[in-house]
Amino acid sequence: MQLILFWKFRGILNLMNALSKAFSLNYSAAKKTSIAECFLTYKESELIDANLPVLEKRSEIEAWNQAKTCAEKIRKSISDDVFNNLQKLRKSEIPALVIRGFQLPKKLPPTPIDGRISLEKISGPLEILLGIFDIFDATPVGYAGENEDCFIRHVVPSKLALEEVSSHGSLMPLNSHIDNPHLPIGVESCEEESPAPNYIGWLGLRCELDVPTSVVLLEDVLAILPSAVIDSLKKPIFEIYRPPSFGAGATNQRLAPILVPDHTGKLCTRHGFAEPTNSEASHALSLFSIAANSSDLTHQVILRPGDLLLINNQKCMHGRDVFQPRYDGTDRWLLRFYGVQNWRPQWMSSHQLPYLVKG
Numbered sequence: 151m152q153l154i155l156f157w158k159f160r161g162i163l164n165l166m167n168a169l170s171k172a173f174s175l176n177y178s179a180a181k182k183t184s185i186a187e188c189f190l191t192y193k194e195s196e197l198i199d200a201n202l203p204v205l206e207k208r209s210e211i212e213a214w215n216q217a218k219t220c221a222e223k224i225r226k227s228i229s230d231d232v233f234n235n236l237q238k239l240r241k242s243e244i245p246a247l248v249i250r251g252f253q254l255p256k257k258l259p260p261t262p263i264d265g266r267i268s269l270e271k272i273s274g275p276l277e278i279l280l281g282i283f284d285i286f287d288a289t290p291v292g293y294a295g296e297n298e299d300c301f302i303r304h305v306v307p308s309k310l311a312l313e314e315v316s317s318h319g320s321l322m323p324l325n326s327h328i329d330n331p332h333l334p335i336g337v338e339s340c341e342e343e344s345p346a347p348n349y350i351g352w353l354g355l356r357c358e359l360d361v362p363t364s365v366v367l368l369e370d371v372l373a374i375l376p377s378a379v380i381d382s383l384k385k386p387i388f389e390i391y392r393p394p395s396f397g398a399g400a401t402n403q404r405l406a407p408i409l410v411p412d413h414t415g416k417l418c419t420r421h422g423f424a425e426p427t428n429s430e431a432s433h434a435l436s437l438f439s440i441a442a443n444s445s446d447l448t449h450q451v452i453l454r455p456g457d458l459l460l461i462n463n464q465k466c467m468h469g470r471d472v473f474q475p476r477y478d479g480t481d482r483w484l485l486r487f488y489g490v491q492n493w494r495p496q497w498m499s500s501h502q503l504p505y506l507v508k509g
């Protein structure tokens with residue numbers, strides 16, 4: 151079965167390469183913009199570990215309320231270089247950032263392949279994510295109806311989701327996409343709806359050296375697309391679907407463009423769960439997908455334990471290749487947060503929990 155899947159997706163890749171040639175995308179003009187990277191010194195990571203408060207976390211809301219305290223402790227321990235890069239991410243001056251070298255607890259529990267674990271067992275890693283998100287003014291959120299209404303997500307290969315196209319899957323590839331593209335992006339109104347995540351953060355707890363997180367920067371994709379295609383992608387001629395992470399029966403959510411400007415006029419994307427509604431949309435979406443899944447433009451980011459990858463979810467796409475889980479307690483395990491800018495109370499879902507917004 152796995153072999154069949156492997157060949158099936160190799161076939162799709164070959165087809166995409168052939169289409170790419172047929173449409174003559176100019177990869178010679180492609181530049182793969184590098185992703186900003188910071189390395190914590192031994193002293194910095196020691197200081198962060200020593201200063202983190204190790205607060206009791208009996209619930210997600212208790213953890214969420216500790217963000218400011220964690221941020222104060224981490225800010226005192228990190229260099230201006232790390233801090234300034236986080237501010238560049240906040241101001242959209244960079245689309246992604248890797249900070250390497252956080253210290254993790256000496257004894258991590260086995261990878262929770264059912265996606266559940268008591269918060270006390272991952273208190274330190276949680277505090278790192280809570281504090282770093284707060285330092286660049288990102289509020290951690292979950293989306294009602296997804297991830298069991300939690301904001302803390304364990305990216306692990308779940309036995310129940312082997313062939314699921316989600317962060318709990320493993321045998322199906324995750325092609326380039328943004329998360330929750332059915333929600334507003336860029337300058338689209340967020341009066342009635344909560345926005346798609348502005349940021350995603352993944353902290354590596356256990357790593358597989360041959361299972362990187364792939365990241366494609368929108369600016370690199372736009373650099374090789376013909377301007378007429380970009381114009382088509384700005385039109386509301388695409389049906390955008392709620393992703394399968396919200397469960398079966400995902401419905402058409404909106405007719406919308408794939409590219410939307412932000413407040414500075416630079417473009418954001420909602421690529422990943424769209425269907426074209428006419429031939430113009432079909433042509434434009436095909437070319438965008440080819441470029442967004444091209445190895446020429448893909449950064450393969452390996453997260454070792456203690457490494458943190460932060461991306462602007464509306465300016466970068468991400469994905470993952472297939473892999474075979476072992477279920478021996480040592481499988482790949484990333485701790486994931488979504489973050490929004492300028493959190494508003496009206497985004498709260500009927501649960502009336504500040505971290506759980508409408509999905």
Ligand SMILES: [Fe+2]
Pocket residue numbers: 317327328329468
């Ligand atoms: Fe995703």
